[in-house]
Amino acid sequence: MKKILIATEKPFAATAVNGIKKIFIEAGFETVLLENYTDPNDLIKAVADVDALIIRSDKASRQVIEAGKNLKIIVRAGAGYDNIDLAAATEKGIIAMNTPGQNSNAVAELTFGMLVFMARANFKGGSGTELKGKKFGIHAYGNVGKNVARIAKGFDMEVHVFDPFVSKETIEKDGVKGVDSVEELYTTCQYISLNIPATEKTKKSINFDLLSKMPKGATVINTARKEVIDEEGLKSFFEARPDFKYVSDIAPDCHKELLQFENRYFSTPKKQGAETSEANINAGLAAANQIVNFFKNGDKSFQVNK
């Protein structure tokens, strides 16, 4: 009998867990649950005898992967798979997958929750600004970026998009404006939503120079990864530009140093974008179905370590 471990430092909603278990029962698989753990050694122990692993932002490090003696597949229930050591997985012949698009609406909705919070003086009663008619930049047009664009149009914002991998023509089919360069995006837009993955190229790419291009009233909303920010640049930019605001669902390492910029800086304590029962159900069930399809039919769709 195949044994599947669900290891979630930040657990799925109970309905999602029940749904995942049901899928595995029907497939004749056993489910093992490791929730709310804080010590990575617990994951290393739990993975020892399982055939498959479902994780969220949990780290599937080389150590975890090497400890999984029977491991054949790891599914990241979510979009970003920068938490999986892909080289280690590939070396061991383990398939790594994500579940693209399953939690993107949740992340996009939070983007606007945080944006309105910042634009309306942190809900403290002071006078704020409206979003209607303002220039809104979407940095990368994947599943989250597309949902962000849809909602931004509902706010009547002027939506500009840059994605080095998506042509302007494709972007403009959605009724938003494609721009030619990242510099143009930041020069044009007062509001920027970061929807880029954390890769060797994008890490620390949001730096002082790029931020300096933003017009007055600049606000950056980061629901992507803290690693894409050059934190030294971010701190200097907060000092240099008293109009600048930064809001994120993932605290930068310099979180405590930024707390002095009251009303201009906010971060949720834990990664929050995909924290809805709908997103948990979508991503969790997709992960379970992908595992069943892999074992029963050899289906490797969504493999990310090809």
Ligand code: 3PG
């Ligand atoms: C993702 O990459 O899918 C999001 O960052 C959500 O991450 P989470 O599952 O840890 O909430």
